Amino acid sequence: MIEKIQELKKKRDAIILAHNYQIPEVQDIADLRGDSLELSRKAAQTDAKVIVFCGVHFMAETAAILSPAKTVLLPDIDAGCPLADMITVEALRELKSKYPGRPVVAYVNTSAAVKAESDYACTSANAVKVINAIKSDEIIFVPDKFLAAYVQSKTSKKIISWGGYCPTHAKIMPEDIIERKKEHPNAKVMSHPECRQEVLALSDAALSTSGMIKYAAENDAKEFIVGTEAGMVYRLQQDNPGKKFYAASAAATCPNMKRITLEKILWSLEDMKPIVTVTGEIRERALLSVQRMIDIATPKA
Ligand code: CIZ
Secondary structure, three states: OHHHHHHHHHHHOEEEEEEOOOOHHHHHHOOEEEOHHHHHHHHHOOOOOEEEEEOOHHHHHHHHHHOOOOEEEOOOOOOOOHHHHOOOHHHHHHHHHHOOOOOEEEEOOOOHHHHHOOOEEEOOOOHHHHHHHOOOOEEEEEOEHHHHHHHHOOOOOEEEEOOEOOOOHHHOOHHHHHHHHHHOOOOEEEEOOOOOHHHHHOOOEEOOHHHHHHHHHHOOOOEEEEEOOOOHHHHHHHHOOOOEEEEOOOOOOOOOHHHOOHHHHHHHHHHOOOEOOOOHHHHHHHHHHHHHHHHHHOOOO
């Protein structure tokens, strides 16, 4: 199957992207692995005509926003994101009408339509930087209430948050961290800011997946407890064979991320579907939010 995928990949002039939460077999055949924005930005810089995005729907949309001339395939069209689904354009418009004039920052885990309705996008890695760069003392932040609380703890601005949350990260409980620490007393704890505040309070570092990759490589510690989607452990272990990584909770497994399989990648390259598109005005306005984030977050040369 891997040979067939490689053959078809050449024939279609495709690039395979795998998010850090994908199953090991999928990560192993990918051309690029990483977080969703990093993958979409890197793919946009290639000459590939087709992007196979092994991740969830909003990630494929981000790739389509940044690569309008490429065909973006999502091998399972039902790989959604419950967090992204927790805010709709209508709900955001209502929130904006309650707080007129406040700029809106949308976490990347949102639909293209919600990004289009927002002023800025952000990732968990750059959320604080984006918020602090905006010239307003009050900012609407959607959809993740836990990431909003984390940002609030790092800024003097007032964050008007929404009640969304990632059901996978919410499964990591403070008790899990306490237990893992008992089992591995020398381990550093790194947790994703989509986790509960009580979990972050027990952690040594609050980091995005790209932040975890850097922290694990640079830190002198030999053991790490990983407070995010459990698939992250595979990537960290491969990158750092001399160190040990333990999932904070096996329950933190995202069923949507696990929908992508080698078979589905093969079928999508054979049939050239399912295609994810973002076109017209929605793309233009969503791109503006994403571009404003990139302009703030990219270090000036
Ligand atoms: O955008 C991503 O890739 C997500 C959801 C998480 C992360 O921290 O990389």
